[in-house]
Amino acid sequence: MAVGETEKATYTIPIGPIHPALKEPIQLMLEIEGEKVVNTDVLVGQVHRSIEWLGMNRNNPVQTLYLAERICGICNTCHPFCLVMAVEQAANITVPDRAEYIRVIAAEMERIHSHILWAGVAAHEIGFDTVFYLTWRVREEIMDLIEYVFGNRVTKAVLQFGGVRRDITAEQLPRIRKSLDYYKSIFEHLRRIFLEDKTVRMRTRNVGILSTEDALKLLAVGPTGRASGVPKDVRQDQPYSAYADLNVKAITPDIVTGTVVGDVYDRIIVRLLEVKQSVEIIEECIARMPEGPIMSESKMPRLLRLLTDAAGEGVGRVEAPRGEDIHYVRLEAGQSTLATWKVRAPTYVNLMAVPTILKGMQIADVPIVFASIDPCQSCTNRILVTDRATGRESVVGYEELHRLSVEKTKEIQR
Amino acid sequence: MEKLTPQAIIDSFSQKLGDGFVTGSVYEREIAVKKNKFRSLWIEVKQSAFRDAVEHICHLQKYPHLAIISSSDLGAEIELIYHFTIYYGQHLEELSLGLRVKLPKNNLKIPTITDLIPGAIFTERETQEMMGVEVIGIPDGRRLFIAEDVPAGVYPWRKDETGPEKLLRVLPGREPKGKIEKG
Numbered sequence: 001m002a003v004g005e006t007e008k009a010t011y012t013i014p015i016g017p018i019h020p021a022l023k024e025p026i027q028l029m030l031e032i033e034g035e036k037v038v039n040t041d042v043l044v045g046q047v048h049r050s051i052e053w054l055g056m057n058r059n060n061p062v063q064t065l066y067l068a069e070r071i072c073g074i075c076n077t078c079h080p081f082c083l084v085m086a087v088e089q090a091a092n093i094t095v096p097d098r099a100e101y102i103r104v105i106a107a108e109m110e111r112i113h114s115h116i117l118w119a120g121v122a123a124h125e126i127g128f129d130t131v132f133y134l135t136w137r138v139r140e141e142i143m144d145l146i147e148y149v150f151g152n153r154v155t156k157a158v159l160q161f162g163g164v165r166r167d168i169t170a171e172q173l174p175r176i177r178k179s180l181d182y183y184k185s186i187f188e189h190l191r192r193i194f195l196e197d198k199t200v201r202m203r204t205r206n207v208g209i210l211s212t213e214d215a216l217k218l219l220a221v222g223p224t225g226r227a228s229g230v231p232k233d234v235r236q237d238q239p240y241s242a243y244a245d246l247n248v249k250a251i252t253p254d255i256v257t258g259t260v261v262g263d264v265y266d267r268i269i270v271r272l273l274e275v276k277q278s279v280e281i282i283e284e285c286i287a288r289m290p291e292g293p294i295m296s297e298s299k300m301p302r303l304l305r306l307l308t309d310a311a312g313e314g315v316g317r318v319e320a321p322r323g324e325d326i327h328y329v330r331l332e333a334g335q336s337t338l339a340t341w342k343v344r345a346p347t348y349v350n351l352m353a354v355p356t357i358l359k360g361m362q363i364a365d366v367p368i369v370f371a372s373i374d375p376c377q378s379c380t381n382r383i384l385v386t387d388r389a390t391g392r393e394s395v396v397g398y399e400e401l402h403r404l405s406v407e408k409t410k411e412i413q414r
Numbered sequence: 415m416e417k418l419t420p421q422a423i424i425d426s427f428s429q430k431l432g433d434g435f436v437t438g439s440v441y442e443r444e445i446a447v448k449k450n451k452f453r454s455l456w457i458e459v460k461q462s463a464f465r466d467a468v469e470h471i472c473h474l475q476k477y478p479h480l481a482i483i484s485s486s487d488l489g490a491e492i493e494l495i496y497h498f499t500i501y502y503g504q505h506l507e508e509l510s511l512g513l514r515v516k517l518p519k520n521n522l523k524i525p526t527i528t529d530l531i532p533g534a535i536f537t538e539r540e541t542q543e544m545m546g547v548e549v550i551g552i553p554d555g556r557r558l559f560i561a562e563d564v565p566a567g568v569y570p571w572r573k574d575e576t577g578p579e580k581l582l583r584v585l586p587g588r589e590p591k592g593k594i595e596k597g
Contacts, residue, residue, distance in 0.1 A: 044536075048561075050570065089443070216476075219534075230503075237501075244446045245446045326481045326497065328495065340484060349536070
């Protein structure tokens with residue numbers, strides 16, 4: 001049944017297109033009965049920027065690489081990583097081994113910062129702001145490390161077709177180890193806060209459940225899928241780059257609790273353990289990193305010539321913090337742009353699970369449940385509440401929805 | 415279910431589809447220090463055999479993962495590639511399977527696969543609005559990304575006269591990049 005086609009006096013609450021709980025301009029049309037969400041319609045495309053069109057019509061591949069880096073602020077390694085792998089497959093470029101390891105280190109640093117950022121947002125959504133401040137304080141360490149190693153806090157600009165643009169030198173290693181040790185020392189503290197705290201547990205256990213079967217049918221990827229017991233992780237299943245040398249295992253919540261519920265709590269477990277896993281991967285990469293060159297073709301005009309002459313197709317798949325990211329590239333000889341470029345970010349498929357996980361939830365649970373799939377980010381404060389029975393419309397601020405969420409937390413704490 | 419080797423999968427497709435099978439190839443690449451194999455499969459089928467091919471993939475793997483449908487405008491025809499992955503869940507065992515089907519521009523129709531894979535809905539809606547390929551039997555045929563005020567019959571991924579060039583705003587003093595209709 002489409003939203004709004006019911007006989008009963010239900011309300012339709014549009015959340016978004018712009019809303020802090022969503023972190024990305026997207027609109028959710030919630031059909032509610034009293035306090036319960038009955039049906040959800042997801043309206044995407046609020047900020048379609050035609051990035052693929054630019055890559056196919058305007059830019060040369062190297063310009064497109066920088067554009068790919070700006071598809072998402074947080075996943076600024078995953079998208080170029082996908083693109084370089086797809087193009088390297090299409091143009092048959094080999095990558096030096098050392099570059100493969102540096103790529104993986106960049107990707108794992110990104111995962112650490114993304115997951116900790118998410119943990120802070122999740123704490124904020126349930127009104128636990130002290131934890132929000134604490135986690136974002138903890139995240140600063142990895143941001144500083146990224147700046148130290150790659151020269152920039154956010155966009156790393158480290159990938160290039162055929163290698164990486166910056167090396168990691170021996171003098172940098174002690175500083176990297178210091179940050180990794182910091183995360184190892186603070187892990188137990190974070191684990192206690194997120195997994196043992198009564199309030200967090202009450203607001204997240206049995207909330208927003210996605211069953212294993214639904215996760216498989218709706219193609220959920222990344223922590224959203226793994227929290228539902230699907231052991232799917234590109235780093236494990238079809239390892240790319242230096243992951244092929246490492247033995248990464250997909251993390252499912254039953255490692256900690258023995259069962260898979262597929263709720264928000266399980267998604268916290270998966271993300272928390274993945275931070276620890278990422279620290280271990282970086283350590284292993286540093287230990288195994290071979291010596292050697294980092295670029296197969298360092299002269300830019302020659303690289304562009306090679307990419308213009310090449311013909312072929314390739315697929316790049318990367319496990320981004322939010323799940324599997326995939327780029328398809330087709331190159332035509334003599335064409336200076338990419339002939340076809342298709343990008344699929346992980347949130348694209350995870351959004352299809354949203355109607356299922358919101359079903360039967362209270363309005364006050366909507367922010368945390370929707371945030372639990374970790375959709376990508378943007379903010380202002382408005383919700384339009386429409387009363388279908390009377391045709392009355394009223395605009396409710398984000399503060400109102402956030403207040404409902406905070407009140408619920410206080411209520412259950414009593 | 416027993417896991418087949420890449421070559422055996424291609425053979426099973428050609429056996430199952432008969433005339434509907436066009437070609438199949440295996441792509442292999444050695445990666446990083448240990449030289450483990452990165453493998454992917456490319457299978458091309460005819461438009462008429464497409465539905466059977468997807469059913470066959472569902473037979474190989476209970477819940478095949480459909481990552482995305484990519485589409486290219488090749489001039490006289492449109493090429494769709496359904497990017498599946500099968501045999502996931504184990505280290506190094508997963509296979510990417512690109513199922514390729516070419517549609518002539520006078521018959522841009524493809525049956526829906528949402529009854530087999532419910533999560534295919536977004537990418538089918540996107541292919542429909544971006545490439546102008548009609549998905550027969552799609553349960554929800556609304557636009558996904560394109561705004562409602564974009565006129566019908568404009569397909570952003572096309573490279574022919576139905577492309578989006580006429581919607582581009584050209585800065586004063588610049589030459590338009592695409593073909594622009596005069597008048």
